[in-house]
Amino acid sequence: MDKTKRTALVVGAGPGGSTAAFYLARLGVDVLFVDKETWPRDKICGGVYLSSLYPMLKDMGCFDAMYAQQACNIETMRLIDREEDYIVLDVDPFMIAPRRFTDDQIRRAAIREGADFMENYEATSLIMRKGVVKGVPGLYHNEPMDIEADVVIIANGSHSELSRQLGAFVDDPDMTMYCFRAYVDGVEGLVPNQAEEYYVPMGVNGWSPICTTWLNPHYEGKQAVLGLTITEKALRDSGMSSMEFYEYWKNNTKFGQARLKNATLIDKFRGWRLPGSRKLAQSVFPGAILIGDAIAAAECAFEYGIPSAMVGGQIAAGVIADCAEKNDFSFDSLNRYQEQASAALDPGLQFNGMFRDELLNKEEVMKDFFRWVKEQPGYPHLSFSGSAIKYMSEVLGLDIQVSDNARSQ
Numbered sequence: 001m002d003k004t005k006r007t008a009l010v011v012g013a014g015p016g017g018s019t020a021a022f023y024l025a026r027l028g029v030d031v032l033f034v035d036k037e038t039w040p041r042d043k044i045c046g047g048v049y050l051s052s053l054y055p056m057l058k059d060m061g062c063f064d065a066m067y068a069q070q071a072c073n074i075e076t077m078r079l080i081d082r083e084e085d086y087i088v089l090d091v092d093p094f095m096i097a098p099r100r101f102t103d104d105q106i107r108r109a110a111i112r113e114g115a116d117f118m119e120n121y122e123a124t125s126l127i128m129r130k131g132v133v134k135g136v137p138g139l140y141h142n143e144p145m146d147i148e149a150d151v152v153i154i155a156n157g158s159h160s161e162l163s164r165q166l167g168a169f170v171d172d173p174d175m176t177m178y179c180f181r182a183y184v185d186g187v188e189g190l191v192p193n194q195a196e197e198y199y200v201p202m203g204v205n206g207w208s209p210i211c212t213t214w215l216n217p218h219y220e221g222k223q224a225v226l227g228l229t230i231t232e233k234a235l236r237d238s239g240m241s242s243m244e245f246y247e248y249w250k251n252n253t254k255f256g257q258a259r260l261k262n263a264t265l266i267d268k269f270r271g272w273r274l275p276g277s278r279k280l281a282q283s284v285f286p287g288a289i290l291i292g293d294a295i296a297a298a299e300c301a302f303e304y305g306i307p308s309a310m311v312g313g314q315i316a317a318g319v320i321a322d323c324a325e326k327n328d329f330s331f332d333s334l335n336r337y338q339e340q341a342s343a344a345l346d347p348g349l350q351f352n353g354m355f356r357d358e359l360l361n362k363e364e365v366m367k368d369f370f371r372w373v374k375e376q377p378g379y380p381h382l383s384f385s386g387s388a389i390k391y392m393s394e395v396l397g398l399d400i401q402v403s404d405n406a407r408s409q
């Protein structure tokens, strides 16, 4: 059996893991990052890279390539309630790009910066000694291979068995979003550079605080990324499967009929359970830091998880570089991650949680928000996040901490 020993091992080369590997390499730390897939690999996703990530992507040297390959630049968002009333608001323009390409650009940036990478390596569990993570056993091209490290960053996504082994994984059915995606052709009526989010239509049992169907224009013409996101609980209450839900929406709503009457699915409807949160969970364990979906760090109103994963990766790299310099990988030293990451991520997670709980989840409030927005001077040329923050603080009287993450919606 092969063995190898590194200072830092990153499991998972998604946006979180590759960002961690990039900054570890930049800070001079010996790092190996591994992924079970053969790269480039696709990821079922809406492909939204919020503009709050642009400075980091530029710093990593991958922004230009990603931006050049974007399918669409979103400038406005149409929110449609269950009675099919809607509002249109401006967003900080953000790109939609295929993850097969963009995740690969971030991974390549880490390699260029000096990180070692191994694909087709699947970590199967954690090597534990006296309660401390010491590395992973795994399969490299199906052959057993252990990798030991002073610290392991667990960045292997929402199905992370390593996170479950540590007892770290957060699995709250109210926060678990069922997310599905397909590409569709022949969509009609979409406005260029405008994303549409539809909430549970009338006639469906169950009420989901998060968007249920979204359409993002994709490349030229009539292609779109079609998504379905619904909480586990609401989908159960609806008594429908995800495909039945989609069919219902397509056939029984005004927008569904208008947009999709001549549409065909280009690929299959595919998806997975995405765990979200309102606050970063305990992410540090002796010998390990968990980032991104492995610790349920996606925000819970719009299912954006790439920012949390990348910001987490960058912060983890800084903390680990400091530990490496002092040759001190004790829990207390690693746990500085918790404070720094919570300070960076919690305001955005909390804002989105509040937006979901106090606005999207309350039908009457959502209706009132629509009425209020339409009465504001300048509508429809108003900022989405600015309007949401103003309404929530001035009309609902909520204590809002404004953050870059919240602002970037």
Ligand SMILES: Cc1cc2nc3c(=O)[nH]c(=O)nc-3n(C[C@H](O)[C@H](O)[C@H](O)COP(=O)(O)OP(=O)(O)OC[C@H]3O[C@@H](n4cnc5c(N)ncnc54)[C@H](O)[C@@H]3O)c2cc1C
Residues within 6 Å of the ligand: 011, 012, 013, 014, 015, 016, 017, 034, 035, 036, 037, 041, 043, 044, 045, 046, 047, 048, 049, 050, 121, 122, 123, 124, 155, 156, 157, 158, 160, 179, 180, 181, 227, 271, 272, 273, 274, 291, 292, 293, 294, 298, 303, 304, 305, 306, 307, 309
């Ligand atoms: C339908 C849908 C739409 C979404 N839309 C958006 C969006 O538009 N914008 C947004 O910001 N977020 C979106 N999200 C959320 C986003 O996809 C995730 O939050 C994000 O990918 C998390 O990044 P990550 O690096 O933590 O994990 P991942 O991107 O999941 O990467 C994990 C990596 O680990 C690898 N891996 C897994 N297990 C192992 C193992 N045992 N050993 C080695 N490697 C392993 C995987 O191959 C993978 O490459 C969406 C999610 C869904 C389901």
